[in-house]
Amino acid sequence: MPECGNAGDEQPQEHSPPAESLQLIQDVLAGAESPAGRDRHRTERFLAALFSLRQLRSQLAEWEPELISAARTTGASWAELAPALGVASRQAAERRYLRLQPSTTGETTGEQRVRAERDKRAGDRAVASWARRNSATLRQLAGQVSALGNLDGAAKMHADRLQRALGEDDPASLLSPLADARGHLAEEHAALAEQLGVVSRRTDQLRRDAISDREDRPR
Numbered sequence: 169m170p171e172c173g174n175a176g177d178e179q180p181q182e183h184s185p186p187a188e189s190l191q192l193i194q195d196v197l198a199g200a201e202s203p204a205g206r207d208r209h210r211t212e213r214f215l216a217a218l219f220s221l222r223q224l225r226s227q228l229a230e231w232e233p234e235l236i237s238a239a240r241t242t243g244a245s246w247a248e249l250a251p252a253l254g255v256a257s258r259q260a261a262e263r264r265y266l267r268l269q270p271s272t273t274g275e276t277t278g279e280q281r282v283r284a285e286r287d288k289r290a291g292d293r294a295v296a297s298w299a300r301r302n303s304a305t306l307r308q309l310a311g312q313v314s315a316l317g318n319l320d321g322a323a324k325m326h327a328d329r330l331q332r333a334l335g336e337d338d339p340a341s342l343l344s345p346l347a348d349a350r351g352h353l354a355e356e357h358a359a360l361a362e363q364l365g366v367v368s369r370r371t372d373q374l375r376r377d378a379i380s381d382r383e384d385r386p387r
Contacts, residue, residue, distance in 0.1 A: 186227055189220035233268040290382050291375030296340040298374055303339040309367070310334050310342045312360055313349050323352035343371060 196217035199210075239249060246258035253261050266282040299306060314331040316323075326349035333341045350364040 186224060189223050192220050193217045193224075229268065233265060236265045236268075287379045287382060290378040294374045294378040295343065295371045296338070298371070299338075299340040299343060306339050306342045306346070306367070307334060309346060309360075309363060313346070313353070313364075316353075316357065320352070320354075323349065323354070326352055343367070 196213050200214075236249060236253075239252075246261045249265075250256065250258055250261040253264055255261050255264055263282050266285050267279065269281060269285075310330045310333065314327045314334065316327060319327055326345055329345040330342065330349060333345050346364050347368045350361050350368065353361040353364075
């Protein structure tokens, strides 16, 4: 009976370099055509190779979204990425990327992450469009808040943030600091706080409506 080594002799370490894992797999496959038969040493090598393959799959799953993100930062379009990813369209390329991304809001599947991200974008577009149409009102409110005197530390911080946002071209940039400032206004500014509340409720409704519109479209 042939001697066999310890069960873990060929087992790669938990974080073996990808090149070493790949070499082990190639070496094991090169000898896979040998005559079959009970051979504990060969069994351990096949198991080690499978362990390495699992490691590589995990590593590749981490690398792909990182590479896509890096390519996007250099100006690569989804249409350019599609053939590199082996998919047929820019929509499929973006969908693949979103499916690979980890969830930050609790979605448990890739398809749920795709839907959540696209719902968010639809809501963002609806709110941005509304903000452009109501730019004068938003800028007036922001000016009123940032001009208030005798503010405490937190309220002053939000007023300063609004003042900076007033210098930007996109009126949608005012929405977040307006919403944050609302809870820090003193009672003597209750009427102004209520106006900010109206804005927040309107933008929340716009997001809900945008998601509802997406759900009603044929898929």
